[in-house]
Amino acid sequence: MLSAAAGVLAVLVVLAGLMWMIGSSDGAEHPGRAQQGEQDGRAGQPGRSGQSETGTDTVELVDSTTHTTVEGAPVDPAPRQGTDGIIVHPLRPTPVHAEPGGEAIARMTPTQISDTWLPVIDERDGWVRVLLPSRPNGSTGWLRGEDLERAFTPYTIRVHLESMTLRLLFRGDEIGSWPIGIGKADTPTPAGRTFLLGSFTDAEQQFSPVILPLGSHSDTLDDFGGGPGTVAIHTWPTEDVLGTATSHGCIRVPRDALDRLTEVPLGTLVLVDQQ
Amino acid sequence: MKRRALAGMGATVGSLTAATALLIGAVSGHASPSPSEAYGAFITGVIDPPQPHVQSTDGTEQSDTLAELPDNPLLDLRAATVTAGDGHASVELANVEIVPSGGLPPELEEALQPLLDPVESGVTQLCAEDPTQDLSGELPGELDPLTEQLSSQQLCDVAEGGTPALLSADLITVACEGDSGTFEIANLRLLGQEIEIPGPDANTEIPLDPLVNITFNKQFSDDDGFTTQAMAVELAEGEFEVVLASATCGTAQDEPEEPMAPKPTPVETQLPVTG
The missing domain is CATH 2.30.30.40 (SH3 Domains)
Structure with missing residues (x-):
C-alpha cells in the first residue's frame, strides 16, 4: 500500500498539469496565417x-x-x-x-x-x-x-516609465541617463521588449532632427497622424515635457540623449519597464 | 474517511521520500558564457513564463519580488524575491505551500480515484487497526531519519480531519555563486508536522514512476551555466515541468564572434509616429 502511495504526489502533479495544459490549449502561441494590416503609411514597403x-x-x-x-x-x-x-x-x-x-x-x-x-x-x-x-x-x-x-551590438536601451528615465548601456555599463517624457494615461508608452527599428529624418516634422522608430506600437491608438501608431524616440521643441506623461506614446528625450542614441545600431534592444 | 484527506495522506508518503533528497550543500560544475538568472516558480502552462523572473545579461544586478503567484492548485507562497547579477543569483521564497490547504480540485480527485482506492483501503486499515504503530517498519530504511519524527497517530488524525498544506516551509532559499550552489529550507512541515532535514547528496531523484522524475536540490551545468533548483518535477519526458526556486549562474560574458553592428545613417522618409 505504501509503495503505491508514494506515487500519489507525482500523479497529482501529472494530472493537474495535464488539466491546465488542456485548459490553456487556446493559448498565445498558435501558428496562423498572416493577415494584412494597415497599409496607409509611407515609409517602408507596406502592402507588398x-x-x-x-x-x-x-x-x-x-x-x-x-x-x-x-x-x-x-x-x-x-x-x-x-x-x-x-x-x-x-x-x-x-x-x-x-x-x-x-x-x-x-x-x-x-x-x-x-x-x-x-x-x-x-x-x-x-x-x-x-x-x-x-x-x-x-x-x-x-x-x-x-x-x-x-x-x-554592445548597446542596450532601458526605458523606465515610473521614473521617466532612459538609460543607455554599453557592454552592461551605463554611459548615459536622461529624463524623458512618456505617453499620457490614455495613450501610454507600451512596456515590454522591443528594438530600434529605424533612423530617419523627415523634413515635414519639426519636433526632432532625427526620429528613431521602435518595433512597438501604441496599444490604444490604432493609427496616429496618418501613421500606424509606431512608438518612437525623438526630441521635442520644448524641454518642459521631460519628466511628464504627456505624449501619445512616444518617448521624448533631450537633445544630448538623441545625439547619443543616433549612434546606436539598429536592432539594439529597447527594454521598457514600469520601474 | 474523505478522499480529499486521503489524497493528502498518500502524497505525504511521497513527500517523505522526496524530503530525504533535500540537501544543504553544494556541488560544482563547469560554467559557460551566459547570463545569470533566477526565478521563483515555473509550472508548464500555468506559471509560464516563470514568475518572478530576472536575468542579468550585462553583469548589472537585477532583482524582483512577487507577493502572489497566479491562481493554481499546486503552489502558493507569500513572497518571492529573485536576484541575478555578475556570476551570482539567488531565490528566496517565504511561506511556501505545495498543494495548499483546501484540498484538490474535484476534477483531480475524480481522476485520482483508481489510484486512491487502494490507498484509501490501506490507510483505513492502518488507522483502524493500530494508529500508534511505528511507520518506519513500513517504509524504506533510508527514510528512518524522517519517519521516526512522524506520528502515525497524527497522520491518521489529519486524514480524518482534513488536509492542511501537503508540504510547507517558512523559507526556501537557493543561491549560486559561480559554479557552486546552496539550498536551505526552514521549518519544513509535512501535513503540519515539522520535520528535520537530513543532508543527502544533491540530485537525489525520486523513483516514483518511469514517466515522472522528481528531484530536490537539483544541480546541473549546461550551456546556460550552473543551475541549482529547490525542486524540479519532470513529466512525460519534460513536456510538463514544475520548478520551484531556480538560480542559474553564468560566467563573465565572452564577447560574441559576430562583427560589430554598423552605426545607422538616417534616411529621409516620412513615418508619422505617436509624437
Whole structure:
C-alpha cells in the first residue's frame, strides 16, 4: 500500500498539469496565417507581400513591418529579459515562421524604413527567433539562419516609465541617463521588449532632427497622424515635457540623449519597464 | 474517511521520500558564457513564463519580488524575491505551500480515484487497526531519519480531519555563486508536522514512476551555466515541468564572434509616429 502511495504526489502533479495544459490549449502561441494590416503609411514597403515557401497551396504572406499586423506570431516569452546583443539582417526576403520549420506566417524584407536589423532572443538548430516590427506588441517569429547576416551590438536601451528615465548601456555599463517624457494615461508608452527599428529624418516634422522608430506600437491608438501608431524616440521643441506623461506614446528625450542614441545600431534592444 | 484527506495522506508518503533528497550543500560544475538568472516558480502552462523572473545579461544586478503567484492548485507562497547579477543569483521564497490547504480540485480527485482506492483501503486499515504503530517498519530504511519524527497517530488524525498544506516551509532559499550552489529550507512541515532535514547528496531523484522524475536540490551545468533548483518535477519526458526556486549562474560574458553592428545613417522618409 505504501509503495503505491508514494506515487500519489507525482500523479497529482501529472494530472493537474495535464488539466491546465488542456485548459490553456487556446493559448498565445498558435501558428496562423498572416493577415494584412494597415497599409496607409509611407515609409517602408507596406502592402507588398510574398509567397509562402511551405506547403503546396499558394499562400499570400504579409510583410512584417511597422504598418502590418501578423496574426499567429508567437508572443515574446520573456519581455523583461536582456539578450546577448546578437542582431540579424535578412539578406533576402525570407519567411517568418511560428516555430522552426513550422508554418510561415509572414515575410521579412531586407529593408523597411532603414536596413532591417532584428534582435535575436533565441536560437535553435539553425533557426533564430527575433522580435518583429509588426503588430501586435510582443510579436516574435523564427527565421532561417542561412538567410541572415549576423552582427553584435554592445548597446542596450532601458526605458523606465515610473521614473521617466532612459538609460543607455554599453557592454552592461551605463554611459548615459536622461529624463524623458512618456505617453499620457490614455495613450501610454507600451512596456515590454522591443528594438530600434529605424533612423530617419523627415523634413515635414519639426519636433526632432532625427526620429528613431521602435518595433512597438501604441496599444490604444490604432493609427496616429496618418501613421500606424509606431512608438518612437525623438526630441521635442520644448524641454518642459521631460519628466511628464504627456505624449501619445512616444518617448521624448533631450537633445544630448538623441545625439547619443543616433549612434546606436539598429536592432539594439529597447527594454521598457514600469520601474 | 474523505478522499480529499486521503489524497493528502498518500502524497505525504511521497513527500517523505522526496524530503530525504533535500540537501544543504553544494556541488560544482563547469560554467559557460551566459547570463545569470533566477526565478521563483515555473509550472508548464500555468506559471509560464516563470514568475518572478530576472536575468542579468550585462553583469548589472537585477532583482524582483512577487507577493502572489497566479491562481493554481499546486503552489502558493507569500513572497518571492529573485536576484541575478555578475556570476551570482539567488531565490528566496517565504511561506511556501505545495498543494495548499483546501484540498484538490474535484476534477483531480475524480481522476485520482483508481489510484486512491487502494490507498484509501490501506490507510483505513492502518488507522483502524493500530494508529500508534511505528511507520518506519513500513517504509524504506533510508527514510528512518524522517519517519521516526512522524506520528502515525497524527497522520491518521489529519486524514480524518482534513488536509492542511501537503508540504510547507517558512523559507526556501537557493543561491549560486559561480559554479557552486546552496539550498536551505526552514521549518519544513509535512501535513503540519515539522520535520528535520537530513543532508543527502544533491540530485537525489525520486523513483516514483518511469514517466515522472522528481528531484530536490537539483544541480546541473549546461550551456546556460550552473543551475541549482529547490525542486524540479519532470513529466512525460519534460513536456510538463514544475520548478520551484531556480538560480542559474553564468560566467563573465565572452564577447560574441559576430562583427560589430554598423552605426545607422538616417534616411529621409516620412513615418508619422505617436509624437
